Amino acid sequence: MVGDEQAYHDVKDFVVHEDYEPSSLEYDFAIINLKTPVYLTAKVDLAILSDFDVQSLIGKTGTVHGWGINENNTSSTILSAIDLEIISNRNCEVLLRRKTRFTSNYLCGFSLRKESATCQGDSGGVSKHLFQI
Numbered sequence: 001m002v003g004d005e006q007a008y009h010d011v012k013d014f015v016v017h018e019d020y021e022p023s024s025l026e027y028d029f030a031i032i033n034l035k036t037p038v039y040l041t042a043k044v045d046l047a048i049l050s051d052f053d054v055q056s057l058i059g060k061t062g063t064v065h066g067w068g069i070n071e072n073n074t075s076s077t078i079l080s081a082i083d084l085e086i087i088s089n090r091n092c093e094v095l096l097r098r099k100t101r102f103t104s105n106y107l108c109g110f111s112l113r114k115e116s117a118t119c120q121g122d123s124g125g126v127s128k129h130l131f132q133i
Contacts, residue, residue, distance in 0.1 A: 007044075009034040026105050054107055057086045062109055084109030 012035045017027040038044060061083050067076045092108030093101060102108065 007038070009036055009038060011035070024103070026103060054086075054089070054104060057107070058088050060086050062086050062107075064109055082111065084111050086110075 012033040014030045014032045016030045019027040020029075021027060040046070062085075063081055063083050065079055065081045067079060069075060087095075087108050087110045089102035089104070089106055089108055092098070092106075092110070095110065
């Protein structure tokens with residue numbers, strides 16, 4: 001343990017999702033088993049994985065957490081968070097001018113505030129962002 005703000009734990013092993021697809025990044029998450037226990041505190045909590053219908057979340061707000069690329073074009077060492085409105089995958093494709101379709105496994109968040117966004121490295125599996133609904 002290092003102070004009240006952070007802790008370091010050695011990784012025992014990890015298991016990548018059996019359906020992980022590198023080309024599309026679907027199921028881009030893994031379970032990490034640590035050598036020592038993690039104790040819940042006011043700043044350490046569980047990330048609950050749930051089976052939800054994305055359509056039922058459209059219009060709600062989610063909080064994205066990540067260590068993405070910052071304004072200095074380096075990986076952030078500080079966990080950041082932003083609240084985003086969940087939008088349909090089709091609207092997301094239009095906004096991003098994306099030629100390929102998002103599958104139903106994707107969840108897309110959006111903000112009208114120009115200074116607010118996720119960064120490269122924040123997207124991906126549940127291990128990189130957590131929606132609190």
